[in-house]
Amino acid sequence: MKAVVFDGEKLSLKYDEKYPMPKILNDEDVIVKVEYSGVCGTDLHIIQGEFPARKDRPLPLGHEFSGIVHEVGNKSIFKKGQKVVVDPNRACNLCNFCRGGNYQYCLRAGINSTIGIWNDGGWAQYVRCPQDQVYALPDGITTEQAGLCEPYSCVAHGFDRAAPIPVGSKILIVGAGIIGNLWVTTLHLQGHRDVTVSEMNKTRLDIVKGLETGYRLINPDVLAAEKQLYDVIIDCTGVGKVMEINFNYLCHGGKYVLFGCCPPTHQATVNPYQIYDKELTIIGVKINPFSFPKAIGLLSTSTIRSLVSKHIHSPSIRTR
Known part of the structure; x- marks a missing residue:
C-alpha cells in the first residue's frame, strides 16, 4: 500500500510492497481505509526532532484521521463500509491512573501508545486499530468533518x-x-x-x-x-x-x-x-481522555468547513 513514512530523520513516500498492508491480528481489530488525515503541529514537532516518537522502525505518522471500515475481526461490533473516526490514544486499563479515569497520565499506554506516533498512523491508505479506539460517525457528519474530531x-x-x-x-x-x-x-x-x-x-x-x-x-x-x-x-x-x-x-x-x-x-x-x-x-491540557463523544457532538453543531485550509489530493493521504 501507499504510505508517508517517518524513519526518525526524514519522511518518504512508500509504494505498494514497500510498506505492508495491515492485517487483522486480534478478533476485535478494525482495519480502516483512510479518507482524510490531518497534519498536526505535533507531527511537525516530531519531524523536527522536538517531540518523542517511535524510532526503532519506520512508520506512517498521522493521529488525526477518519475513513471507512475495510475489514473487521470476528468479534468486532463494526461492519464493513461504516464511516468511522479513530481516537489515537487509549488506556492500559491496569495502572492506577487508568483505573481512576485519567489515562492521559498512563505511562504504559496513553500518549505512549498513540496511533500515528508509536503505532502506524493515518498517513497511509489503511490502518489497523483496536475497536475500542474506533467511533462510528452519525449520518450528519462526513469523514471530511471528522478529520477534525481528534483536535476537537x-x-x-x-x-x-x-x-x-x-x-x-x-x-x-x-x-x-x-x-x-x-x-x-x-x-x-x-x-x-x-x-x-x-x-x-x-x-x-x-x-x-x-x-x-x-x-x-x-x-x-x-x-x-x-x-x-x-x-x-x-x-x-x-x-x-x-x-x-x-x-x-x-x-x-x-x-x-x-x-x-x-x-x-x-x-x-x-x-x-x-x-x-x-x-x-x-x-x-494533555490529549483527550474520554472526550471523543463530546467532539462528535461539537462537530454536529459547529460550522467548521471554513477551517479546512487545504486538501492534499494524494492517494497516500486521501484515498477516496
Missing part, C-alpha cells in the same frame, strides 16, 4: 479542565491556528461573547473573521500596548516565551490554560508572587 476532542478536554468558565468572562485566545479556531467555535457555542483573539498572522485573523463570531481580533502589539487583564487566557501557540509575556495579563483569580504543546526544550519564567497575590491557576 482535545479542546473538549481542555474546556472541561478550565471549567467553570462563567458566561460573561473576559477571555483571551492567543494564537489563531486551527486549535485556536476550534477554541473560538467551542466558546461561541457555549455562549461566550467577550472574547479577544491575538494573532500576528493577518491571514489567520481573516479566517477567524470568516467564522462571524463577532470576537475582537488583534495582533500581539495591540495586546502589549493595551495591557488589559483577562479572566481566562487560552494559550494555543506552543511557545514558552508567549506564556512568559501573556501570563502578566491575567486578572485576580484568573486561569491560564496552557493548551499548545511546547517542545520539551522551551522554558518560561513566571512570578510566584503573582500566583500567590492574584490566586492564579495554571492549567495544563
